[in-house]
Amino acid sequence: MEYIGVDACKKGWFAVCLGPDKRWAIGIFNSIGNLWRRFEKDSLILIDIPIGLPGSGKRSCDVEARKILRKRASSVFPVPCRQAVYADTYANACRLNKKILGVKLSIQTWKISEKIREVDNLLLRNIKARRRIRESHPEICFWALADGRPMMYYKKTARGFSERVNILNRIYPSSQEIVAEAITNYRRKDLAKDDILDAMVLAISASAGSGGIATIPHHPEKDPKGLSMEIVYSNTGYK
Numbered sequence: 598m599e600y601i602g603v604d605a606c607k608k609g610w611f612a613v614c615l616g617p618d619k620r621w622a623i624g625i626f627n628s629i630g631n632l633w634r635r636f637e638k639d640s641l642i643l644i645d646i647p648i649g650l651p652g653s654g655k656r657s658c659d660v661e662a663r664k665i666l667r668k669r670a671s672s673v674f675p676v677p678c679r680q681a682v683y684a685d686t687y688a689n690a691c692r693l694n695k696k697i698l699g700v701k702l703s704i705q706t707w708k709i710s711e712k713i714r715e716v717d718n719l720l721l722r723n724i725k726a727r728r729r730i731r732e733s734h735p736e737i738c739f740w741a742l743a744d745g746r747p748m749m750y751y752k753k754t755a756r757g758f759s760e761r762v763n764i765l766n767r768i769y770p771s772s773q774e775i776v777a778e779a780i781t782n783y784r785r786k787d788l789a790k791d792d793i794l795d796a797m798v799l800a801i802s803a804s805a806g807s808g809g810i811a812t813i814p815h816h817p818e819k820d821p822k823g824l825s826m827e828i829v830y831s832n833t834g835y836k
Contacts, residue, residue: 598806601636602799603644604735605712608787612636613775613800621771623779623796625788629715633726641806643733643799646709646716649819649826650679651698658813658828662737665813669747672736677702679821682710682717720824727824734828735795737813738802741830742768752791761794769801805831 600615609627614636616622626632636642649656656676663670677690678697684690690710691701702710720727740747742764750757765772779793802810810829817827 599636599640600800600803600806601640601642602796602801602803603632603642604792604795604799605646605709606788606792608783611779611783611788611792611796613793613796615769615800615804619771621775623775623782625783629719633719633723633730637725637729640729641803642730643738643803643829644716644730645733645735645795645799647676647713648716648720648730648732649817649824650682650713650717650822651676651826652678652821653698655698656826657818658826661813662734662828665740666736666747669736669740673734674703674706675700677706677710677713679717682713684710717824721822731810731825731829732827733799733802733830735798737828738798738830739764741811742798742801752794758790758794761798765794765797765801769804772797772801802829802831
């Protein structure tokens with residue numbers, strides 16, 4: 598079994614793979630389809646991208662996650678409706694989101710709508726992928742691995758980076774080596790340092806396996822297309 602953590606980056610999708618016997622690998626994929634084809638056999642993939650897209654109101658998983666994270670709550674952004682994600686322009690996306698969810702779309706959310714659409718397309722076409730690819734959130738995963746304590750420092754600061762690396766290294770001792778290799782092998786304009794940490798904590802959380810995964814909320818809702826609106830995490834550490 599392979600456990601994969603995935604985060605969107607400027608070059609595509611950055612993945613950390615934790616395998617049997619403490620083996621690991623990293624890589625950047627130019628599409629989620631290529632990533633899926635590489636890992637579809639015997640894997641659990643946690644990804645930091647919205648999967649279930651609301652047809653009305655706010656997703657319960659996002660509301661609960663913000664309460665849990667307290668000072669880090671801003672890292673959980675409002676998820677757009679599917680119609681806005683598939684809109685051809687930012688103006689149309691804002692209009693559709695306002696009509697369906699009651700709020701306009703932030704420019705930050707619009708900038709990742711292509712990534713959301715890419716994952717949505719795969720999951721709507723592929724039933725097997727729906728069981729293997731699940732939405733997670735790095736700050737929720739760090740919160741769980743830190744025994745229910747939100748991170749003190751913003752992840753893009755030196756203190757925030759060190760705080761998170763220390764947690765990762767305590768649970769999976771090769772974490773510092775993986776982070777160092779990713780920093781060395783990829784340019785910062787293609788892969789940010791915090792993208793590396795995000796994928797790493799998702800991979801460690803995935804390593805709990807399906808039986809060790811918890812969900813926010815405990816009983817996830819479904820979106821209009823039948824996809825779960827959930828944020829998954831594990832506090833059992835690396836297996």
